[in-house]
Amino acid sequence: xxxxxxxxxxxxxxxxxxxxxxxxxxxxxxxxxxxxxxxxxxxxxxxxxxxxxxxxxxxxxxxxxxxxxxxxxxxxxxxxxxxxxxxxxxxxxxxxxxxxxxxxxxxxxxxx
Amino acid sequence: xxxxxxxxxxxxxxxxxxxxxxxxxxxxxxxxxxxxxxxxxxxxxxxxxxxxxxxxxxxxxxxxxxxxxxxxxxxxxxxxxxxxxxxxxxxxxxxxxxxxxxxxxxxxxxxx
Numbered sequence: 547x548x549x550x551x552x553x554x555x556x557x558x559x560x561x562x563x564x565x566x567x568x569x570x571x572x573x574x575x576x577x578x579x580x581x582x583x584x585x586x587x588x589x590x591x592x593x594x595x596x597x598x599x600x601x602x603x604x605x606x607x608x609x610x611x612x613x614x615x616x617x618x619x620x621x622x623x624x625x626x627x628x629x630x631x632x633x634x635x636x637x638x639x640x641x642x643x644x645x646x647x648x649x650x651x652x653x654x655x656x657x658x
Numbered sequence: 659x660x661x662x663x664x665x666x667x668x669x670x671x672x673x674x675x676x677x678x679x680x681x682x683x684x685x686x687x688x689x690x691x692x693x694x695x696x697x698x699x700x701x702x703x704x705x706x707x708x709x710x711x712x713x714x715x716x717x718x719x720x721x722x723x724x725x726x727x728x729x730x731x732x733x734x735x736x737x738x739x740x741x742x743x744x745x746x747x748x749x750x751x752x753x754x755x756x757x758x759x760x761x762x763x764x765x766x767x768x769x770x
Contacts, residue, residue, distance in 0.1 A: 580758060582761075589764050635700050646703065647703070
């Protein structure tokens with residue numbers, strides 16, 4: 547039974563437009579949420595995180611939104627660039643120093 | 659090195675063989691995690707060390723899987739009598755206290 551769900555296996559976005567990746571979770575004990583980016587043959591790379599006390603965190607082109615009542619978070623990338631093409635994993639944990647529960651990932655294709 | 663390193667990067671084993679996978683975490687990182695990533699899935703938690711203490715091994719799929727970190731630095735994940743279902747990428751991650759986990763490139767294990 548998946549605790550972190552990414553329902554879109556893939557997403558294609560035109561370069562320069564906004565990419566929105568969605569994620570839902572079921573465990574209300576999750577307190578810390580993360581997005582990781584993964585290129586082929588590499589390990590996941592940390593992108594951005596948000597704790598449950600906030601509803602938005604921004605870092606450059608990347609913004610994560612958290613809606614705790616809906617148990618939903620999203621990652622916005624604007625403007626999208628070719629180097630953003632990768633698999634994005636949504637993840638959650640009960641605290642910062644705890645095991646991470648990952649979704650299955652969404653493959654993002656940035657089209658020229 | 660600056661990042662988490664893992665060796666070997668690729669391992670092919672015959673069914674029934676024992677394998678040992680090595681992880682060198684970032685120097686000074688107290689926490690070390692092992693994850694298993696099957697094809698098309700997100701990483702799944704296996705086990706967690708804080709220094710040399712194995713605090714959580716709830717994700718190890720069977721007693722054929724064993725992990726150690728005897729001096730609180732390098733860790734080894736051992737799989738005995740490998741089976742085809744053990745084929746996956748094994749990821750190691752480390753962190754310093756309450757910060758995000760940094761992942762290594764992974765070891766791709768193929769069991770024939």
